[in-house]
Amino acid sequence: REATLAPDPGQAAGAMVEAALLAADMGDRTEAVNRLTTVLETDPNNSQAAMKLRGILGDEAPRTLAGIYERIGHDHADAKLGAVAWAQAAAIELNELKDAPAAFFAAGRALARDGESVPALEMRADSGEISGRTQDAADALQKRLAAAAADEPRAAGWKLRLGRLYAELGDAEKALPMLGDALGELQPVLLLKVATGAxxxxxxxxxxxxxxxxxxxxxxxxxxxxxxxxxxxxxxxxxxxxxxxxxxxxxxxxxxxxxxxxxxxxxxxxxxxxxxxxxxxxxxxxxxxxxxxxxxxxxxxxxxxxxxxxxxxxxxxxxxxxxxxxxxxxxxxxxxxxxxxxSRPPPVELPQLADNAAVHAPGDEGAARELLAAAAAELGRALPTDMSGGRGALVKGDNPVRRVVAAIARALGMTEPSLFLARNEPAVVAPVVAESPGLLVGAEVPKRYSPRQQRFLYARALGHIRRGTHAIASLTPARLGGLVAELVRLAAPSGTDLSKLPPADSALAEMLARQVSQEARARLAPLAARAAAETPSAWEALSIGIRESAERAGLAVSGDPAAAVSIVATECPGGLERPEVARLVRFAISDAYLALRPK
Known part of the structure; x- marks a missing residue:
């Protein structure tokens, strides 16, 4: 009755609290709780009523009180007071019940009723951060920071905390201004996240x-x-x-x-x-x-x-x-x-290139290459150059081209090959695959090419002969792979795993079978077994390596990268986009090539 008659809300609340305590003393716990709840409905911030409620409720106090605040927050006619009640519920759920998701929900309900509620913003930030809702926590803390007074002592700490939240989100643009000098204290894992958005x-x-x-x-x-x-x-x-x-x-x-x-x-x-x-x-x-x-x-x-x-x-x-x-x-x-x-005449002295490692290109190696080298004589018989119809006439006497070819052969450490003058191929320079290898040269080669270009062409062809690759120099990568595969099938020991080899080629197999004797097969068997085990998935590397080794020799003999590169670039249009051209250019500026040049 005193609470009802009191003109001042504070007095009324005090009277209601006294009435609740009296009810509690009389053993009417429910009446006491109801009266204290009525006080909180009027003023959710009444700490005296909340404290008395806790005393009456005992161990049940946190959960029951949180429920009371939630009901008040939901039902209160005044949106701001409803927000206060929801924020009180959030604080209990977070700090006492350790239920961050429930606190996050309650803080969200508080902000739905009053978007500027300071306690609700703080609860939303705290519960959001704990429950892994980083973006929501950052949004709430940013809003709280914006509402803080200029002399708010907690503002500096909030800025650092907000910077870390933005770091967690990978938002470097927002994180760095907030962190300031504290960037140096940021955990390594957060540094990495910041880097993703920088x-x-x-x-x-x-x-x-x-x-x-x-x-x-x-x-x-x-x-x-x-x-x-x-x-x-x-x-x-x-x-x-x-x-x-x-x-x-x-x-x-x-x-x-x-x-x-x-x-x-x-x-x-x-x-x-x-x-x-x-x-x-x-x-x-x-x-x-x-x-x-x-x-x-x-x-x-x-x-x-x-x-x-x-x-x-x-x-x-x-x-x-x-x-x-x-x-x-x-x-x-x-x-x-x-x-x-x-423009000066090419030097008379040529670099001595026999077995020089500098002219052995990457890719011109491996088990398949060793098998091809060991079978060079047999491949020469199987893949001879077609010289029928008088394609080339043997040059017997002295001849300027023959003198140059002889000098190049000496530089490569090989016997001078036979020289054939091509009748109907005026610009050809190609090795002749025969029992005694030779060189086929067109009649107009000395007119069409500069002396240095001629040296490159002759030395490239002789380089193939010197390395035993003249029979396979013109094969495509696929054809080269097929040739290796048939050699392996022909010579590999029984029981060798042939599953990695390219598909069989019956015509090629028959041709090789006629030229590779049983004795040769026995000699090639160990190499064939290795080649089967180390079969590459593609044959381009071996093919281009074989080509480049000969072209490196040609470049070293010509003495002029322009001569070599211009010919290869004409044969392989596309400039440096073509690997044949790019690889030769790289060699032309390498220390390995520079060391071969006359000093």
Missing amino acids: RSLKPEDTVRLYRRLVEVFPEPAEPEPTRVQLAAFADELGRAHLALGQQDEALVAFRKAVELEPHNRLALRQLADLSAQRAPEEAIAAHRALMEMTPPPQDSLHALAGLFKAVGREDAAFCATAALVGLGAATPEERTLHEGTA
Whole structure:
């Protein structure tokens, strides 16, 4: 009755609390709870009523009180007071019942009634973070931070916390301003998440982030960051330094990127450009690495020509320039530089190339190649050059071409082959596959080709003869694979697994069977067994390796990369996009080739 008559709400609430306590003393627990609940319905923030309720409810207090607050929050006519009640329920559920999902729901209901409720925003952030609802937690904390007073002592802590939440979300653009100097304290796993969303940062922030990543992760780790990821971090750091005009720092970063990922084309390009003036030898190495890419960049050849000249390596500069001339890509200045040397007569002395490892191309090796080499004589009988119809006339007397061919044969450490003059193929230069190998040369070859180009053509053909590949030089990769397969089937010991071989070719098998004797098969058996076990999935590497070995010999003999490259580029249109051309160009600027050239 006193509560009903009291004019002041506070007095009324106090009277209701006293009435509840009296009911409790009289043993009427339900009446006491109802009266205290009535107080909370009027003022959900009444801590005295809540405390008395806890005393009456005992161990059941947290769960029952949370339910009372939820009911009040749902039913209250005043939206703001309803929000307060829901926020009180959320606090109990989170802090006492340890039920973060329930607290998250209650805080959400509070904000539905009052979107500016400070306690509800704090509860939403806390429960959202604990229950793994990171985005919702960040949204609530961001809104709470925006509503904080300028002198709010907790604001600095909220900013750091919000920065970590944004880091968890991979939102680098929002995380870094919040974290400030605390970026250095961010856990490694969060650093990695920030890196995934760092593409749109300002250069200053990009430098801060990726510098920290490179510091924290000096080496790859499991499961991440991988070596590729670390290279990307260093690459991004270098780009940011460049954007800020910090070229020295950028160079250091790109060096790290290339160290981690040597085939990082973009980082190699930056390294080459930045080191051109500071460390030209490093730039040369970077451009050579770029030339190993597929396809190699033509502008690296231009750069190498200038860099070699700048460091006093005139012969290397000539070779790079000559390769450009052979590709038809030289500038007028580069053509002039090349012509100054190439216009001179070719040197009389030729490099001695017999069994020189420098002219053995990658791919021209392996079990299949060893089998082909061991069966060279048999293959020569099985695949002879068609010289019928008077295709070529044997040259018997002295002849300028014969003198050049004889000199090349000596340089290759082989017997001078027979020379045949082609009657109806004016520009042909090809090895003749016969019991005694020879060279077929068209009558107009000396007119159509420069002396250095002639040397390349003759030496390439003789290189095939010297290596025993003249019978198979013109075969396509598929045909070459079929030939190896039939040799294996013919010579491999019984029980050898032939399942990896290409499909059988009965005509080819029959032809080989006529030329490979039983004695030869026994000799080839161990090699055939190895070839069966090591059969490649594709034959292009062996085919192009065989070709390149002969062309390396031709290039070394010609002394002019322009002569060699121009012929191969004509035979294989497409420039550096074609592996036949690209591989020969790479050799032309390699230290291995430069060492073969006369000093």
